[in-house]
Amino acid sequence: MLxxxxxxxxxILEIAQNAMSSPWIYVVILLFAAIDSVLPLVPAExxxxxxxxxxxxxxxxxxxxxxxxxxxxxxxxxxxxGIGRYAxxxxxxxxxxxxxxxxxxxxxxxxxxxxxxxxxxVCRQIPGGRTAVTLTAGTVHYPLRKFSFFEIFxxxxxxxxxxxxxxxxxxxxxxxxxxxxxxxxxIAIGITAIVELxxxxxxxxxxxxxxxxxxxxxxxxxGGEAAGGSASNGAxxxxxxxxxxxxxxxxxxxxxxxxxxxxxx
Numbered sequence: 001m002l003x004x005x006x007x008x009x010x011x012i013l014e015i016a017q018n019a020m021s022s023p024w025i026y027v028v029i030l031l032f033a034a035i036d037s038v039l040p041l042v043p044a045e046x047x048x049x050x051x052x053x054x055x056x057x058x059x060x061x062x063x064x065x066x067x068x069x070x071x072x073x074x075x076x077x078x079x080x081x082g083i084g085r086y087a088x089x090x091x092x093x094x095x096x097x098x099x100x101x102x103x104x105x106x107x108x109x110x111x112x113x114x115x116x117x118x119x120x121x122v123c124r125q126i127p128g129g130r131t132a133v134t135l136t137a138g139t140v141h142y143p144l145r146k147f148s149f150f151e152i153f154x155x156x157x158x159x160x161x162x163x164x165x166x167x168x169x170x171x172x173x174x175x176x177x178x179x180x181x182x183x184x185x186x187i188a189i190g191i192t193a194i195v196e197l198x199x200x201x202x203x204x205x206x207x208x209x210x211x212x213x214x215x216x217x218x219x220x221x222x223g224g225e226a227a228g229g230s231a232s233n234g235a236x237x238x239x240x241x242x243x244x245x246x247x248x249x250x251x252x253x254x255x256x257x258x259x260x261x262x263x264x265x
Contacts, residue, residue: 020054026064030072033159037076038083040128044072045162052166062167070159073124077134077151084138092139108136117150124154125161 019025029047036044048069055062092105111119111133120137123129137147169183 020051021059025051025060026068029065030068030075033069033072034076034079037073037080037130037134040131044069045127048159048162049166049169052163053170054166055163056167056170062163066156066159066163068159069163070155073158074151074155077120077124077130077155078148080131080134081138081142081144081147084135085141086138088135088139091135105132105136105139108132109140112137112140112142117146120147120150121154121157124158130154 029044029051032042032044032047036042048065051060051065052062054060055065088105095105108119108123111123115122119133123133165187169187172183
């Protein structure tokens with residue numbers, strides 16, 4: 001039984017080595033990285049880490065791998081931005097209040113308003129988080145020039161992160177790629193777990209602080225005044241309202257002139 005498993009593992013390794021030494025692996029990585037930005041189910045990060053492990057043996061080239069992965073991520077994030085810009089409002093309107101999709105839009109919008117382009121760099125390393133933020137950036141019409149600028153750092157950091165994790169695993173166990181893969185994936189899972197735990201603790205602390213500071217007997221009118229005050233922040237900080245600021249997500253008709261319900265008075 002153990003002999004059969006060993007032979008099976010050797011056969012898989014041989015196939016993987018042949019695939020990783022082919023020039024087509026760069027095309028596959030480019031496509032996977034681009035599609036992963038829109039459909040997080042595509043295992044682009046897994047592929048880049050695996051390629052990084054084999055890069056420790058010389059093929060594929062580590063730096064070309066990182067460059068191709070970053071290029072694919074850059075293209076894919078702009079695809080997600082474009083989808084958000086032209087269809088994000090409809091997706092938001094059609095999502096149910098309290099649903100995961102609407103919560104994701106709300107969280108991403110808040111992060112963009114609070115942290116700006118930096119959140120694009122941070123969330124690029126989080127599967128699923130990158131899609132939510134890039135889609136929302138397009139939906140709220142975050143300035144494309146700023147988006148493209150921060151995406152350079154986001155895509156490069158992601159390519160280096162995934163490629164180097166695999167590479168260091170491959171160096172550690174040069175003659176045993178499976179162990180190198182195990183090390184690479186363990187590091188990636190550990191970093192993701194730490195990021196998610198930190199985010200969870202920060203959000204929980206924030207909710208507690210908000211609960212403690214909320215005035216007793218607050219009314220919807222007071223909330224409305226607070227919302228009005230936040231909307232005027234652009235004037236308070238010297239920025240013209242709507243200038244280089246993401247617009248707020250509010251439920252609006254998809255197409256104002258498409259029918260009687262959508263026509264504005």
